[in-house]
Amino acid sequence: xxxxxxxxxxxxxxxxxxxxxxxxxxxxxxxxxxxxxxxxxxxxxxxxxxxxxxxxxxxxxxxxxxxxxxxxxxxxxxxxxxxxxxxxxxxxxxxxxxxxxxxxxxxxxxxxxxxxxxxxxxxxxxxxxxxxxxxxxxxxxxxxxxxxxxxxxxxxxxxxxxxxxxxxxxxxxxxxxxxxxxxxxxxxxxxxxxxxxxxxxxxxxxxxxxxxxxxxxxxxxxxxxxxxxxxxxxxxxxxxxxxxxxxxxxxxxxx
Amino acid sequence: xxxxxxxxxxxxxxxxxxxxxxxxxxxxxxxxxxxxxxxxxxxxxxxxxxxxxxxxxxxxxxxxxxxxxxxxxxxxxxxxxxxxxxxxxxxxxxxxxxxxxxxxxxxxxxxxxxxxxxxxxxxxxxxxxxxxxxxxxxxxxxxxxxxxxxxxxxxxxxxxxxxxxxxxxxxxxxxxxxxxxxxxxxxxxxxxxxxxxxxxxxxxxxxxxxxxxxxxxxxxxxxxxxxxxxxxxxxxxxxxxxxxxxxxxxxxxxxxxxxxxxxxxxxxxxxxxxxxxxxxxxxxxxxxxx
Numbered sequence: 001x002x003x004x005x006x007x008x009x010x011x012x013x014x015x016x017x018x019x020x021x022x023x024x025x026x027x028x029x030x031x032x033x034x035x036x037x038x039x040x041x042x043x044x045x046x047x048x049x050x051x052x053x054x055x056x057x058x059x060x061x062x063x064x065x066x067x068x069x070x071x072x073x074x075x076x077x078x079x080x081x082x083x084x085x086x087x088x089x090x091x092x093x094x095x096x097x098x099x100x101x102x103x104x105x106x107x108x109x110x111x112x113x114x115x116x117x118x119x120x121x122x123x124x125x126x127x128x129x130x131x132x133x134x135x136x137x138x139x140x141x142x143x144x145x146x147x148x149x150x151x152x153x154x155x156x157x158x159x160x161x162x163x164x165x166x167x168x169x170x171x172x173x174x175x176x177x178x179x180x181x182x183x184x185x186x187x188x189x190x191x192x193x194x195x196x197x198x199x200x201x202x203x204x205x206x207x208x209x210x211x212x213x214x215x216x217x218x219x220x221x222x223x224x225x226x227x228x229x230x231x232x233x234x235x236x237x238x239x240x241x242x243x244x245x246x247x248x249x250x251x252x253x254x255x
Numbered sequence: 256x257x258x259x260x261x262x263x264x265x266x267x268x269x270x271x272x273x274x275x276x277x278x279x280x281x282x283x284x285x286x287x288x289x290x291x292x293x294x295x296x297x298x299x300x301x302x303x304x305x306x307x308x309x310x311x312x313x314x315x316x317x318x319x320x321x322x323x324x325x326x327x328x329x330x331x332x333x334x335x336x337x338x339x340x341x342x343x344x345x346x347x348x349x350x351x352x353x354x355x356x357x358x359x360x361x362x363x364x365x366x367x368x369x370x371x372x373x374x375x376x377x378x379x380x381x382x383x384x385x386x387x388x389x390x391x392x393x394x395x396x397x398x399x400x401x402x403x404x405x406x407x408x409x410x411x412x413x414x415x416x417x418x419x420x421x422x423x424x425x426x427x428x429x430x431x432x433x434x435x436x437x438x439x440x441x442x443x444x445x446x447x448x449x450x451x452x453x454x455x456x457x458x459x460x461x462x463x464x465x466x467x468x469x470x471x472x473x474x475x476x477x478x479x480x481x482x483x484x485x486x487x488x489x490x491x492x493x494x495x496x497x498x499x500x501x502x503x504x505x506x507x508x509x510x511x512x513x514x515x516x517x518x519x520x521x522x523x524x525x526x527x528x529x530x531x532x533x534x535x536x537x538x539x540x541x542x543x544x545x
Binding site: 003018025028052053055056057060061062063064066067069077082086095097101102103120121122123124125126128129130132134137138140142143145200202203204205207214216 | 315319325383450452454458462464469470471475536
């Protein structure tokens with residue numbers, strides 16, 4: 001049913017560290033790989049080797065340039081480049097679920113994952129319109145809505161070694177920028193991380209109450225003068241050229 | 256938003272069809288016999304034609320019947336029920352009018368109510384979306400209802416009522432455009448809130464996630480044609496309001512009546528094209544677009 005559960009037993013989700021993400025897009029590729037080969041319709045591509053390729057992805061990485069405001073301490077702050085992976089946020093108040101006319105979209109009571117039952121989906125696209133984050137894409141080959149499943153076919157999969165029972169994007173991230181866990185449990189590692197680093201919601205004014213959290217980039221450190229007691233010994237030794245180079249320098253100066 | 260022809264046709268034609276059905280339902284001296292047949296045939300062609308056109312927008316039209324199941328939460332599902340309800344009740348009403356010259360007023364009123372409800376549910380499919388601030392207003396429902404009822408009055412040949420209602424519908428359309436231009440700004444959603452990076456400084460989209468386009472950009476970030484929006488608004492208003500009223504002011508003839516209807520439909524089609532083409536979905540902000 002497309003009525004949202006009043007509460008879920010757990011709130012499984014991702015915590016994405018914008019300070020650590022290096023923008024390598026490995027999570028995009030591993031997501032596409034796992035979700036094409038496993039549960040549900042494959043994520044199709046259209047014209048993949050042609051002039052106008054496009055395809056279905058459940059996770060995409062944007063990059064933003066942020067220009068910090070000038071301060072008296074730092075009159076010309078350097079712009080920061082921030083890589084920004086974005087996938088379904090498994091919202092508590094998921095607008096994509098309630099608009100679904102067929103009941104194909106639902107939010108699970110046991111872990112809060114938002115899923116699509118593809119055999120019920122008529123491909124009307126209304127859920128994609130209702131999502132402010134662009135988390136849902138209508139597969140052009142299959143005609144049904146695709147979205148992040150939080151790798152529901154990995155995290156409970158006892159055929160996989162225990163270390164692989166987490167979403168493919170988390171498992172593959174070489175920078176350790178993605179964390180998976182129960183955000184409903186205040187003692188979980190992900191909840192502690194969110195509390196410690198001031199994890200934030202995207203578009204909080206939309207009222208979707210996303211489960212996934214983003215950790216903001218830390219402020220860039222600045223040059224604080226001497227950094228090491230040995231630093232003075234690394235000063236340049238010869239300030240002025242001497243010997244032949246000194247003679248050449250003076251001669252050329254006089255010409 | 257992408258202005259899909261199937262959806263533009265659907266909202267325009269079925270709006271007009273249900274508008275006409277509304278007037279036929281509440282008519283104290285409803286037509287009977289062949290005249291009734293002609294009126295109801297036109298109304299059903301428009302309403303059902305529009306509904307069928309909308310199924311062309313579906314990725315899996317063969318499963319369309321499943322859309323009746325979620326009426327408790329989904330406006331699209333409620334629309335399906337309201338449409339089937341209106342068409343069934345008024346079909347029965349029309350059956351007695353056409354074949355028995357008998358008017359069952361209760362059926363007419365019930366059907367008229369359901370016809371209005373159908374147009375309202377259609378409008379709510381758009382007006383419920385917080386993600387499209389231009390649509391997410393009560394005025395959107397007023398606009399759809401006013402347009403449908405004015406168009407229905409015109410199509411049912413109520414000359415003086417139609418002139419007043421066309422004027423009102425045109426006014427609401429202009430008001431909707433005027434206030435809609437501020438909707439995204441007033442919604443409070445911008446790149447800073449979308450990325451959560453606004454606290455650091457000014458956010459600029461540096462690189463999109465992919466070199467080509469994608470479903471989201473095609474569907475939600477349609478910016479082509481917005482350049483001519485103000486001209487198209489004027490054209491729409493002239494066609495849907497000014498010209499039909501002018502044609503109704505001259506002594507009535509069926510030719511001018513038909514021209515007024517054609518002009519009105521063309522105007523509503525232009526307005527509905529703009530309804531989609533001008534609508535900004537907040538997902539565009541992630542791409543630095545509107």
